[in-house]
Amino acid sequence: MISLEDMEDMCCLTRAEIAQVAAHEHITEEAAVAEIERLMHQHGGPQALNQMLCEDIRAALHADDVAEARRLFALLRGFLAEHPEAVRGAGEG
Template structure:
């Protein structure tokens, strides 16, 4: 049986990115990992995932969670650096 850590290591996302998805979508971390892994493979998936992380960053700022906001800024920076526009996924014509 695969553990959460096993599944995470097979994905293209970090644990912090998965946690942002989970919080945004009100999912368990395992369900968020599955969703994120699917989204990252979609032509528009990186844009959707960036929006989720940004929404969570804005929510952290709104509730004055400065530590959470700082962490999410780092998550966003890492995501943008590792998944600029997902160039290998081209829209199907």
């Protein structure tokens, strides 16, 4: 049987990014790995993950949780550094 750790090791996102997608979507981390892999191979999927992180940053700022917004912003920067195709407008045209 494949463990969560095995799934995370095979995923193109970090464990922290996987956990954030799971929290955003209110799903398990196992389900988040499957969703991430689906999105990362679908047209517009990487941008959808970018949007999720941006929504979470906005929610943290609206809740006056600056520390969480900073953590999420660092997560977003790392995600975009590894996956520049996730920038809105990248590859569209």
